Amino acid sequence: MQRPGEAQPVTRMSLGLAKVLLPAKDARNAVISRHTVLVGFAGFWQNRPIPEMSHPCRFRPARAERRRPITGILVPVGCFFEVIAMHALRAVLVASLVPALLNAAEPGKDSAPARVSYYKDIRPIFQQNCQGCHQPAKAQGGYIMTAFDALMQPGNTGKQPIVAGKPDASHLVQQLLPSSGKPPAMPKDKEPLKEFQIAKIRQWISEGAKDDTPASVTKVQIDEDHPPFYDLPPVVTALAYSPDSKMLAVSGYHEVVLHRADGSGIVGRLIGASERIQDIAFSPDGK
Structure with missing residues (x-):
């Protein structure tokens, strides 16, 4: 106790x-x-x-x-x-x-920037800014950018568009940069590419301009006889009314669909090689 x-x-x-x-x-x-x-x-x-x-x-x-x-x-x-x-x-x-x-x-840790991917980094830039004018249905300058093999071939100028390992010698890069105080020649009648986009293209060429498109990507033939089929509503990236306001052009996958403005039906489907259409414009006469 x-x-x-x-x-x-x-x-x-x-x-x-x-x-x-x-x-x-x-x-x-x-x-x-x-x-x-x-x-x-x-x-x-x-x-x-x-x-x-x-x-x-x-x-x-x-x-x-x-x-x-x-x-x-x-x-x-x-x-x-x-x-x-x-x-x-x-x-x-x-x-x-x-x-x-x-x-x-x-x-000693390698702090070098990651390698640029053609499929993930470069191809989307070309789709958004170049393929509208450089595709099989509308190959301006005889140059096609919708397929990698065609991308590496010269157009009507005869100049090599992409020289692996040499961005300064690549005609494509020269077209994207201002020259002698003049704005870039490409994209034509559009806003120039952003500096970071050009830097990516230059880096990709410096690294050898390799095609890293996955083998698992299915090559689907899309043309007038094989139009695209949609399981889900497509992503609309561009649209435009005709000058008489009777037609509405809507972008789709590999195509532009022409709708009657009153919603009564589809006038036609313009099939192209470009996956995404970023801009649509009617000619002044509507034709």
């Missing part, structure tokens, strides 16, 4: 809290009453001063204070588990960030 005024031995819970409040070397041998630990911890939580200790490892509160009921016992326990949760969260964050930091700081 405990004698009056004698400090209680440190229990498992008290020892755990003592390790928080005291240095590690003193915590195990400290003789602190649970009352003392909880009062000190609750005082810290409530922003109250902790009573002075006559010895860093021993404290005997006044008799009146020992008899006072402890109402803040649940507060330090909740705080204790909150601290554990915060440390666990910190450990998870550190574990997730360390690999990225090590990779960033790894000496």
Whole structure:
């Protein structure tokens, strides 16, 4: 039985809290009453001063204070588990960030830009800006850009459009850049390509102008005898009314569909080799 005024031995819970409040070397041998630990911890939580200790490892509160009921016992326990949760969260964050930091700081790591893909990077640029005029149905300058093999063949100028490894010697690149204070020759009557688009084309040519079109891409024949078929509504990228407002031209996949403006039906389908039509315009006479 405990004698009056004698400090209680440190229990498992008290020892755990003592390790928080005291240095590690003193915590195990400290003789602190649970009352003392909880009062000190609750005082810290409530922003109250902790009573002075006559010895860093021993404290005997006044008799009146020992008899006072402890109402803040649940507060330090909740705080204790909150601290554990915060440390666990910190450990998870550190574990997730360390690999990225090590990779960033790894000496000799190759920081060169990724290789440019013809299929993913270059082909979409040509589809959006060039294939409307350079396709089998409308091969301006005798140059076709809807197929890779045709893309590498000269047009009516006889100049090599793409010289693998030499962007400055490639006629295609020369057509995309301003010359002698004049705007770029291509795309004709349209906004010039953005600098980052030209940079991608140059890099692709510098890297050898390789065709990386996946073998899994199905080559589907699309022409007047084999018009495109839609399982889902097509993505409309361009449309235009005829000068007399009786017809509406709507872009589709490999085609432009001519609708009657009153919605009564389709007048015709203009099939082309270009997958996407980015711009549509009627001639002034509507023909």
